[in-house]
Amino acid sequence: MGWRIKRVSTGGMLVMACAAALAASAGGTAAGARKLAYGYAPRDHAVYASVGASARAPIGWLEFCVEYKQECHAKPSAPRDVVLTPKVWADMLKVNAWANDNIKPLTDLEHWGVVERWNYPDDGYGDCEDYVLLKRRMLIKAGWPRSALLITVVRDKKGDGHAVLTVKTNRGEFVLDNQEAEVLPWNKTGYRFVKRQSQSDPNTWVTLGEPRVAPITVSGR
Numbered sequence: 001m002g003w004r005i006k007r008v009s010t011g012g013m014l015v016m017a018c019a020a021a022l023a024a025s026a027g028g029t030a031a032g033a034r035k036l037a038y039g040y041a042p043r044d045h046a047v048y049a050s051v052g053a054s055a056r057a058p059i060g061w062l063e064f065c066v067e068y069k070q071e072c073h074a075k076p077s078a079p080r081d082v083v084l085t086p087k088v089w090a091d092m093l094k095v096n097a098w099a100n101d102n103i104k105p106l107t108d109l110e111h112w113g114v115v116e117r118w119n120y121p122d123d124g125y126g127d128c129e130d131y132v133l134l135k136r137r138m139l140i141k142a143g144w145p146r147s148a149l150l151i152t153v154v155r156d157k158k159g160d161g162h163a164v165l166t167v168k169t170n171r172g173e174f175v176l177d178n179q180e181a182e183v184l185p186w187n188k189t190g191y192r193f194v195k196r197q198s199q200s201d202p203n204t205w206v207t208l209g210e211p212r213v214a215p216i217t218v219s220g221r
Contacts, residue, residue, distance in 0.1 A: 046172040047187055052207035055195040058153060060118035060129055065203070067119070072203055079199035080145035084169040089183075091142065092167060096176040096183050099135050105178070128163045131178035135165050152196035152208075154189075164189075166196055 065072035082088060106125040108117045120137065121130040129151075136149045148168045156162040156179065165176040166186060173186040186193065198204040 046170065047185065048168070048173055049166075049186055049193055049196075050209040051198075052209050055205040055207045057203065057205045058118075060116050061151065061205075063116075064118040064133075074146060074202050076201040076204075077147060079147045079168075082144060082148045082167060082169045084171045088169075092139075092174065092176070093183055095135050095138050095142075097181070099131050099138070099176075100178050100181065103131055103134065103178070128178055132163050132165045132176070135176050139167075146202065147199045150197045150199065151202075153194045154191040155194060157190050162191070164191070168199065 102124070103121045104125050105127065107127055108114055111117075111125055111127070112119075118129045118133060119126070120133050126134070132151050136151065139149055140146055150166040150168060152164050152166045152175075154162050154164055162179070167174045167176060167183075174183050175186050175189050175191075176183060177189070180189070193208040195205050195207050198206050
């Protein structure tokens, strides 16, 4: 069965509104979701980014952990992937679309008066990292494994620094991005992937390299 989107009582009104919107719209997209997800993720193999050496965590993440200590107290654990089903794919599309449609882009300098600050966009405004944090929070509240939701630093098509959410599934890695309406396989984004959170510990960051093709394995439920 797919991970269920459910109403939550913590995390702010945006989280509750998003959860309610997901629950209300869950019924009509299974066919389209099946076509998209299975077209992107062949049954016989999955493509993953090659994980390299340890990397320095972004300063924005370190400062976020000072402000939101409870978000960063996760203990190292065995990695778990999301099992990609049509329902899971549909929920992932809805989270990405809802955040992109409801949060207005605003730089940290305009928003907070500082060059870099990672925060939840609970006031309706944020930059790329804030979109990522919101999408990650929504999926975690919906029961998705934290270890499959990885904050990722990339260079975008212009060569600028950018942040996206990588969702690691048993059929490859997919990217939730505020600059792109579609949820794409990571190697179809046109981005250069630099580093991301480790699956086993969100406070450890690792470098990323060329793709590797691996047989399908299922570590989630």
